[in-house]
Amino acid sequence: MDRRRVEWHGLRPFHLGRLCGDARGRRRRTGAQRDDTYRLVCGAFDLDAERGRDFGTKIGVAADRCYGDYKELIAMEAGREDGVEVVSIATPNFTHYEITKACLEAGLHVICEKPLFFTVAECDEVAKLAEEKGLIVGVSYGFTGHPLVHQMAAMVRKGMLGEIRIVDMQYSHGFNSGDDVGAGEAVKWRTNPKTAGPTFVLGDIGTHLYYLSEVVLPHLKIEKLLCDRKAFIPTRAPLEDHATVLMHYDNGARGRLWVSSVDAGNMGSQRYRFVGSKASIEWSDAHPDQLIYEVQGEPNRILHHGMPYLEEESLAADRMGALHTEGLGDSWANIYLWIAQAIDAKRRGDEAFLRSHHYPGIKAGTGGVRWLENCVRSADAGAAWIDFK
Ligand SMILES: NC(=O)c1ccc[n+]([C@@H]2O[C@H](COP(=O)([O-])OP(=O)(O)OC[C@H]3O[C@@H](n4cnc5c(N)ncnc54)[C@H](O)[C@@H]3O)[C@@H](O)[C@H]2O)c1
Incomplete structure (x- = not known):
């Protein structure tokens, strides 16, 4: 660092x-x-x-x-x-x-x-x-304290991807694949609208995706959104344990994300892919030290955290140095x-x-809540396209 x-x-x-x-x-x-x-x-x-x-x-x-x-x-x-x-x-x-x-x-x-x-x-x-x-x-x-998140933001800002066209994000796990009989308190309050709020997985894990995309793409604003949500375990309704959200951005870009806690067998994975007119970047928590950078027509590159070829703001958030694994604990420490x-x-x-x-x-926290309100409005209208407010 x-x-x-x-x-x-x-x-x-x-x-x-x-x-x-x-x-x-x-x-x-x-x-x-x-x-x-x-x-x-x-x-x-x-x-x-x-x-x-x-x-x-x-x-x-x-x-x-x-x-x-x-x-x-x-x-x-x-x-x-x-x-x-x-x-x-x-x-x-x-x-x-x-x-x-x-x-x-x-x-x-x-x-x-x-x-x-x-x-x-x-x-x-x-x-x-x-x-x-x-x-x-x-x-x-x-x-969002991870140095490679800030590397992605810097690359987008410098135009290294060209005009952003596609935003593709996923956060899923399978820990709620079974029913909730005998479930612990952490599941009980998460699946009850009185204690969880208007959403389950959208708020619990989807807000992480939403905020990270705001950090990487601060210039893009959502214009329209369609949210389709479902409780595969019926006792969780009206809240969802799975959702897909499609988004239209103000520059014409298209976004898709899905969140799920019934992705059976998945121990937890986040994946982000941002596609531009010239190149794409991809980052996942399975390999957090590596950022895949793909330029159309060129060999793919893997950028490694902590290396001097990265942008200043990424290096400023690096704690371990390139030889060692930069993990979630380091990311959390940066946020604090x-x-x-x-x-x-x-x-x-x-x-x-x-x-x-x-x-x-608080602006970031409000952004997440606003996104959730829009998701619920769309889902409640039968997974309809709605204007993002
Ligand atoms: N940022 C993240 O990645 C992340 C990860 C997990 C949880 N969370 C958030 O953290 C919060 C807690 O989640 P958790 O998984 O730790 O929950 P949990 O159920 O495991 O633990 C909640 C704790 O709150 C206490 N508690 C319960 N009801 C309370 C009340 N009325 N007043 C005061 N304390 C009360 C319980 O004794 C328990 O110690 C949630 O908002 C959740 O969304 C965030």
């Missing part, structure tokens, strides 16, 4: 509080602490306070700062000189809006999981509140670092830095 990016900022570690943190929360927690930009000082780690305290103390949080819920955390930390400054929210979707608002009201920055909230109206309201309070809301679109830099700039009132700084903020 370009170490200057980490060292110049001179950030002192922000005091971080976590809402929830089991094994699944590990990559965010370790990502957050990788650069010493955050120090985990407190949390509400479980719905069961006792179990949460047990977990919190095991990972080094003082017992008296392991709280029963977010309300207690906010109230108790407010009185401390070394109190929490940033809260990372990794609870089920239906809690995001309420907890984010409460944190902002208490003067705390937020890093929230996706899908950010249920509606664009909620996103707009919270964006206004964050603006008024001078606080940052970051969103954990973890995959970039949000810490945004928080630091906000505190210093450095709006110029914020304007040029790239990180998934």
